Amino acid sequence: MQAPSLGGVTVPRGNGETVVRLRQGASLNDFADKIDANPASLVTVLFHLGEMATATQSLDEATFGVLGEELGYKIEMVSAEEEDRELLGSFDIDLDAELEAESDEDLAPRPPVVTVMGHVDHGKTKLLDAVRSTDVVAGEAGGITQHIGAYQVRTEHEGVDRAITFIDTPGHEAFTAMRARGAQVTDIAILVVAADDGVMPQTIEALNHAQAANVPIVVAVNKVDKEGANPAKIRQQLTEYNLVAEEYGGDTMFVDVSAKQRMGIDDLLSAVLLTADAALDLRANPDKDARGVAVEANLDRGRGAVATVLVQSGTLHVGDAIVAGTAHGRVRAMFDEHGNAVTAAEPARPVQVLGLSSVPSAGDTFLVAPDERTARQIAEKREAAERAALLAKRRKRISLEDFTKALEQGKVETLNLVIKGDVSGAVEALEDSLLKIDVGDEVQLRVIHRGVGAITQNDVNLATVDNAVIIGFNVKFGERVEDLADREGVEVKFYSVIYQAIEDVEAALKGMLKPEYEEVQLGTAEIRQVFRSSKFGNIAGSIIRSGTIRRNSKARVLRNGTVIGDNLTIESLRREKDDVTEVREGFECGIGLGAYNDITEGDIIETFEMREKPRV
Numbered sequence: 081m082q083a084p085s086l087g088g089v090t091v092p093r094g095n096g097e098t099v100v101r102l103r104q105g106a107s108l109n110d111f112a113d114k115i116d117a118n119p120a121s122l123v124t125v126l127f128h129l130g131e132m133a134t135a136t137q138s139l140d141e142a143t144f145g146v147l148g149e150e151l152g153y154k155i156e157m158v159s160a161e162e163e164d165r166e167l168l169g170s171f172d173i174d175l176d177a178e179l180e181a182e183s184d185e186d187l188a189p190r191p192p193v194v195t196v197m198g199h200v201d202h203g204k205t206k207l208l209d210a211v212r213s214t215d216v217v218a219g220e221a222g223g224i225t226q227h228i229g230a231y232q233v234r235t236e237h238e239g240v241d242r243a244i245t246f247i248d249t250p251g252h253e254a255f256t257a258m259r260a261r262g263a264q265v266t267d268i269a270i271l272v273v274a275a276d277d278g279v280m281p282q283t284i285e286a287l288n289h290a291q292a293a294n295v296p297i298v299v300a301v302n303k304v305d306k307e308g309a310n311p312a313k314i315r316q317q318l319t320e321y322n323l324v325a326e327e328y329g330g331d332t333m334f335v336d337v338s339a340k341q342r343m344g345i346d347d348l349l350s351a352v353l354l355t356a357d358a359a360l361d362l363r364a365n366p367d368k369d370a371r372g373v374a375v376e377a378n379l380d381r382g383r384g385a386v387a388t389v390l391v392q393s394g395t396l397h398v399g400d401a402i403v404a405g406t407a408h409g410r411v412r413a414m415f416d417e418h419g420n421a422v423t424a425a426e427p428a429r430p431v432q433v434l435g436l437s438s439v440p441s442a443g444d445t446f447l448v449a450p451d452e453r454t455a456r457q458i459a460e461k462r463e464a465a466e467r468a469a470l471l472a473k474r475r476k477r478i479s480l481e482d483f484t485k486a487l488e489q490g491k492v493e494t495l496n497l498v499i500k501g502d503v504s505g506a507v508e509a510l511e512d513s514l515l516k517i518d519v520g521d522e523v524q525l526r527v528i529h530r531g532v533g534a535i536t537q538n539d540v541n542l543a544t545v546d547n548a549v550i551i552g553f554n555v556k557f558g559e560r561v562e563d564l565a566d567r568e569g570v571e572v573k574f575y576s577v578i579y580q581a582i583e584d585v586e587a588a589l590k591g592m593l594k595p596e597y598e599e600v601q602l603g604t605a606e607i608r609q610v611f612r613s614s615k616f617g618n619i620a621g622s623i624i625r626s627g628t629i630r631r632n633s634k635a636r637v638l639r640n641g642t643v644i645g646d647n648l649t650i651e652s653l654r655r656e657k658d659d660v661t662e663v664r665e666g667f668e669c670g671i672g673l674g675a676y677n678d679i680t681e682g683d684i685i686e687t688f689e690m691r692e693k694p695r696v
């Protein structure tokens with residue numbers, strides 16, 4: 081069906097149900113292709129809907145939504161994962177079908193992968209150190225010497241030698257970063273809570289993250305060696321968050337430990353294995369090409385790109401052609417956490433891989449491709465897709481200044497904020513004051529995350545997911561975070577005075593409210609004498625009683641206190657024989673009101689303007 085649209089151009093229309101699927105980062109050209117339209121007419125239609133874009137520019141989902149609705153199409157954006165699946169499909173790699181085709185016999189048990197999370201200073205790093213030193217293999221080989229971002233320890237559990245893989249980056253930053261990229265590597269989270277301190281903001285945050293990801297939690301009640309340690313209190317506090325200790329009839333294991341004195345570590349490892357065995361079916365097929373996730377990567381001057389990958393299924397071999405995110409190559413060598421060369425890595429084994437063309441990001445998935453050429457082609461296609469999606473995102477992200485505009489277009493009614501500050505007192509004070517800003521029910525403010533310290537990648541990732549603005553109070557960007565914020569188009573604003581932050585946010589929130597105008601009087605003039613001019617109509621010979629009378633300002637005429645003429649304009653203004661633009665109080669002048677001639681001696685001419693009322 082063809083019908084004229086906004087802007088008078090003709091575009092093939094859908095019936096309101098017609099679905100158009102577009103990939104992330106698609107442009108009007110792509111849309112035009114799908115509906116057999118002329119891209120230029122889509123540019124015109126969009127323009128009439130209030131948005132300017134070129135035919136090749138990447139647009140976001142909301143923009144396509146508005147355009148689609150106008151033209152009778154339902155827009156479905158293909159997610160990045162789906163798109164990647166299609167891309168791999170074009171190389172005959174179907175990861176879902178592969179998993180489905182696996183029968184019970186193909187699957188072998190694999191070790192659990194654990195992430196240690198919790199509040200700062202509660203002992204996450206110390207605990208990871210303590211776990212590392214309990215490793216029986218490490219004991220023999222002289223300990224784990226290398227930091228590669230993940231390590232595996234072996235422990236005896238119920239008479240059986242078992243392995244556990246630890247992600248060696250404490251904190252939930254790594255966890256969220258990976259989740260933001262769609263990768264889930266963690267099977268079990270160890271939540272560290274210091275027994276002398278109790279449940280703190282990041283404790284709650286960490287457990288929220290774990291629960292949101294459906295990851296079972298084992299609680300390590302740490303620092304039990306300290307005076308004032310109250311492990312029972314921790315159990316009590318956490319019941320509020322649905323973590324009920326087994327001894328209280330719940331199903332969460334709590335283990336008292338001292339990371340410093342390395343006490344209780346074996347019990348903690350047992351608790352991890354018991355929880356894994358009870359709650360999870362951790363099996364994978366080791367007999368296929370490896371698939372997994374990059375957990376850490378860097379560029380080494382001598383060795384080139386070095387990536388630690390965690391194999392999730394299959395077995396990775398030296399010589400395999402791999403692609404990790406947009407990096408590709410052939411596995412030249414692999415090392416374990418002891419620095420030993422390995423030739424094969426099975427599920428849940430972290431290994432350092434040499435031989436990639438570039439450095440993948442933490443959280444990028446990797447897979448073994450049939451050959452190096454395929455690996456390269458997949459990487460290149462992914463890079464192109466990523467670039468397009470990035471461009472679309474860049475348009476989409478919000479800044480305090482565009483907030484008003486976005487609101488007007490009905491795209492947001494909540495301003496999401498991430499607040500970071502140098503001390504927790506300041507963060508709380510700022511959050512409190514911000515939440516007290518009252519702008520009525522039309523818009524609201526939501527603080528989706530707050531914390532102490534520099535702006536981290538995690539903050540940016542959260543802001544990316546929730547389209548939030550980051551407020552930094554007396555803090556700076558962490559290392560390499562500015563680049564990420566830039567790339568993701570996340571706005572970060574820094575302040576050192578609380579009220580300035582409040583003012584900005586308040587202005588952004590209020591900006592969306594429709595402006596209110598008020599009348600401001602500019603001046604009054606009393607008519608002393610009326611001159612009749614055939615050319616100009618009646619001219620009021622007047623004296624300015626107050627303020628200033630300006631040419632072109634709005635005016636009305638009052639007689640005995642009653643308005644007799646409104647919606648008038650000071651069309652001419654003269655002093656003596658000269659045209660002037662304004663006349664001040666006390667001076668005489670001639671005023672012409674255009675076609676309005678109903679004036680007489682003693683009338684008052686009042687001038688005013690409409691000013692936007694500042695919101696208070």
Ligand code: GDP
Pocket residue numbers: 198199200201202203204205206207250302303304305306337338339340341
């Ligand atoms: P993170 O910020 O959670 O990684 O915490 P750290 O592992 O860096 O530990 C913070 C501080 O607590 C350090 O000074 C540790 O020495 C101390 N600490 C960690 N675990 C224990 C413990 O079990 N007992 C005692 N007494 N101190 C601990």
